[in-house]
Amino acid sequence: MSAAAETTVLHAHTETLRNALLGLAGATALVSVVGALAFGLPGPAKEAPAAGIETPALVELKPQPFAYRPAGDFSQAGRPTNAALRTVSLDRPLAIMMHQVTVGEYQRCVTDGACPRVAADQRAPADQPMVGVSWRDANAYAAWLSAKLGTTWRLPTDEEWAFAAGSRWHDDVQPEGGVDPAQRWLARYTQESEREDVAQRAPLPVGSFGVNEKGVLDIAGNVWEWTESCFVRRDLAAADGTQTVNCGVRVVQGSHRTYVSDFVRDARAGGCAVGKPPSNLGFRLVRETPAWKRWPTMMARLLKGAVG
């Protein structure tokens, strides 16, 4: 969307507001609302009707080989084990949001009636990552944004997230336990205790956790991100590759990988269950690459396959 179009929409919106406020002699209020809208000033997230929605800032990444360990619970003939760490490549370029969806952005979807209003601090500054959202909320936002922009937006898969995280991706290799399950629990507990973060838990403005080598902001900071990937349980010894896939639980990524039920908005109240919960649940989206943009990669793969 061009800057001119954006201005036009804003202007029209201002007219509507003016009409609404006419009888209230709210001249001062009007100026401040317009100011906030025009300059995107951080401030309390106001319930402004969604005006023109701009395509969010994206980081576009070409496929490259990277180290990845699949998410889920893996066992080998009944014993817990790790999935193999492999070098993989995405099959298409990745266009991922440079920053996590903010309070201000999410509120526009709420105002449009397309996203659930969540209990998380409504007074949070508009330029902070939106937290306290469930996987379902994130998907409602993706659907709304897709409708607004006419392009397809969705949560990244765990693999895509790992690729975008680059050096900030954490391999969650688990200690191998052998026959005694308690040894694995103890080792894992110790590992998690080491990870105990004392970092600021309250969400911070966009950019507070810096940019990684790929140009992605705040990844693996204090806001964990929902992914599209479902929880998988698999016995690697099963010849037929049988696995249980539970899409009621999704992979959550951040400074550690974890699995959270899709309706949960705050995973902190982990309580008596052993394990470190994410501090905050937020998200960023990827823009689906249109098929016509994918074909060069597909062709290259096919050719490579034919040659190899």
Place this chain on the structure above:
Amino acid sequence: MITRRNALMGAAMTALTFTTAARAEAPTKVMTPAAGGDLNLPREKVKLVTPPFVHPHEQATTKGPMIKEFTLVIEEKKVVIDEQGTTFQAMTFNGSMPAPMMVVHQGDYVELTLINPETNTMPHNIDFHAATGALGGGALTHVNPGEQVVLRFKADRTGTFVYHCAPEGMIPWHVVSGMSGTIMVLPREGLKTADGKALKYDKIYYVGEYDLYVPRDENGKYKDYDTPGEAYADTLEVMRGLVPTHVVFNGKVGALTGKNAMTAKVGETIMLVHSQANRDTRPHLIGGHGDYVWETGKFDNPPEKNLETWFIRGGSAGAALYTFKQPGIYAYVNHNLIEAAELGATAHFKVEGKWNDDLMKQVKPPQPIPPQVQGALRKGMIPG
């Protein structure tokens, strides 16, 4: 000696004039080692340690009664009580919540020096549930900032007993602000089963549970105060609603988890003393039991056996013995699970050792439901 702070407080607390005058001699009294010299008994100075640990002690003793000397220094301080960084104006004995546990034997004399340094803002005292008379010692131990007092009482009955601060008009506030601990009076011959068999422990831990009442601002955020006095009015209002904002072990959420988790080995017997100075609670060891439990904490009553959950009455401390039989991570919780999981009342045990398949085994790991079972389920049958 009239301190600057006392001079300032003078107008508000006329009753203090007498104590101020009398205090001139107080330091001399305290510094004389023979304080309480009317008793010709051997003395022992006990160095208290921060919970969940307990100072070294004999479980049974062949020695005769002694005077056990303890010192508690009152410290008012701001602490952080959860992972969100919520601050809390704590009042403490020796800086910890709970205060350190004292261990003596029946017939011993407890001689406590209670110090209220000038850096504090309020008068304090101490009420020992183990003591007899004078409101548990409360009436004889009022100390203003800049004062100290020495109290002696006879530990004439066995058991785990709560002690807490109890200044008139402000008792509950001081107690839910952190000022409570436990004294354990052991039988001289040690602990016993109902049929007289000796019971011993390899390790002892002390868990002090607190219900905390932190005021929130108009946006629902926890408020931060600079002094206990400033927090008083708002805190009292929350207290009167009887719904705590936090229920924690040892002063804060996570005080006994992660790196601070309690440890044990398979085959080790653990003594777990649990106090709650203000309201009822119900400890439970997830995946374990209470082999021998003195729910009320009083060792003259036979211990109950094989408990799943035990009840600690508000204003008391209970004791449980358990020998770990299986390695792994155990959660020790207040089995009001909302308080455990949502409000903080959870501790962990890391237990090393060898897994016992006879006690438990995962016969088949989780796997997809086989087709024939699926079929049975679809027909509404119970498979198997």
